[in-house]
Amino acid sequence: MDIITTFTYEDLSRIAAKHVMDKIRQNPKLVIGLATGSTPTGMYQFLVEEYQNNKVDFNQITTFNLDEYVGIDKQNPNSYFSFMKNKLFKHINVRPEQTFIPDGTKPSLEKECLHYEQLLGKFGPVDIQILGLGENGHIGFNEPGTSFKSRTHIVELTPSTRNANARFFQNDLDVPTHAITMGIQSIMEAKEILLLVSGENKKKALHQLLYGEISESFPATILQNHPCVKIIADNEVLHNNSIIA
Numbered sequence: 001m002d003i004i005t006t007f008t009y010e011d012l013s014r015i016a017a018k019h020v021m022d023k024i025r026q027n028p029k030l031v032i033g034l035a036t037g038s039t040p041t042g043m044y045q046f047l048v049e050e051y052q053n054n055k056v057d058f059n060q061i062t063t064f065n066l067d068e069y070v071g072i073d074k075q076n077p078n079s080y081f082s083f084m085k086n087k088l089f090k091h092i093n094v095r096p097e098q099t100f101i102p103d104g105t106k107p108s109l110e111k112e113c114l115h116y117e118q119l120l121g122k123f124g125p126v127d128i129q130i131l132g133l134g135e136n137g138h139i140g141f142n143e144p145g146t147s148f149k150s151r152t153h154i155v156e157l158t159p160s161t162r163n164a165n166a167r168f169f170q171n172d173l174d175v176p177t178h179a180i181t182m183g184i185q186s187i188m189e190a191k192e193i194l195l196l197v198s199g200e201n202k203k204k205a206l207h208q209l210l211y212g213e214i215s216e217s218f219p220a221t222i223l224q225n226h227p228c229v230k231i232i233a234d235n236e237v238l239h240n241n242s243i244i245a
C-alpha cells in the first residue's frame with residue numbers, strides 16, 4: 001500500500017483531487033467509483049474548482065457510486081443521489097446517463113442489485129475506486145460480518161453506522177435502517193483503490209486496516225490483499241502515534 005500523510009484535510013483533498021485528475025488526463029474515459037460521506041467532499045470541491053478553471057474535462061467519464069439508502073427517493077436531500085448532484089455532478093460536465101447510483105426505492109431491491117452488477121459488468125471495471133472508512137471498518141455500507149465474496153446487496157445498517165450518519169438527518173428516527181451497497185468483491189475488482197481517511201475518530205480503524213488480521217469482522221482489512229491501494233490520511237489521524245514506521 002502506498003500511504004500519503006498530509007498536515008491538513010485541505011491538503012488531503014487537494015492531493016486526492018489531483019490524483020483523480022491525473023488519471024482522467026491519462027484516460028478521458030476513466031471509470032470512477034465514487035463514495036459519499038464527509039471525507040470525500042473536500043476532494044469533490046477541488047474537482048469542481050479545477051473544472052471551473054478549465055483544468056479537467058469530465059465529459060467522457062463514467063461513475064459508479066458505492067451505495068444508496070433504501071426507501072429514500074432521489075429528491076430527498078439525504079439521498080446519496082442528492083449528495084452527488086449537489087457536491088459534484090451539477091457543477092461539472094459529466095453526462096448524467098453515465099453516472100450510476102443504486103436505486104433504493106425500486107419495488108424489487110434484489111433485482112436492482114443484480115441490475116447494478118450488470119451495469120458494472122457492462123461499463124466496468126472501475127479504474128479507480130474512491131473509498132471512505134467507517135469507524136467499525138465498513139467500506140461502502142459493508143458492515144462487519146459481510147462476506148468478502150459479496151457483490152451488490154442489501155444490508156441492514158448497524159446502530160453505530162446509523163448513529164454516525166444521524167448528523168445528516170433532522171431526526172434520528174429518519175435515519176434509514178437499510179441500504180444497497182456494492183459488495184466487497186465488487187469493490188475489490190477495481191483496478192485501483194484510493195482510500196481517504198480523515199479525523200481522530202478514524203485512527204483506530206486505520207490502524208486495524210493496516211495491521212489487523214484480515215477478517216470479515218473488519219471489512220476494510222481485505223484491502224491488504226488488493227494489489228493497488230493508495231491511502232491519503234490527514235495529520236489528525238496519524239499524529240502522536242506510530243502508524244507509519
Ligand SMILES: N[C@@H]1[C@@H](O)[C@H](O)[C@@H](COP(=O)(O)O)O[C@@H]1O
Pocket residue numbers: 035036037038039040066067131132133134139140141161165
Ligand atoms: N456509506 C458511507 C461510506 O461510504 C463512508 O465511507 C462512511 C464514512 O463516512 P465519513 O467520510 O462521513 O466518515 O460513511 C457512510 O457509511
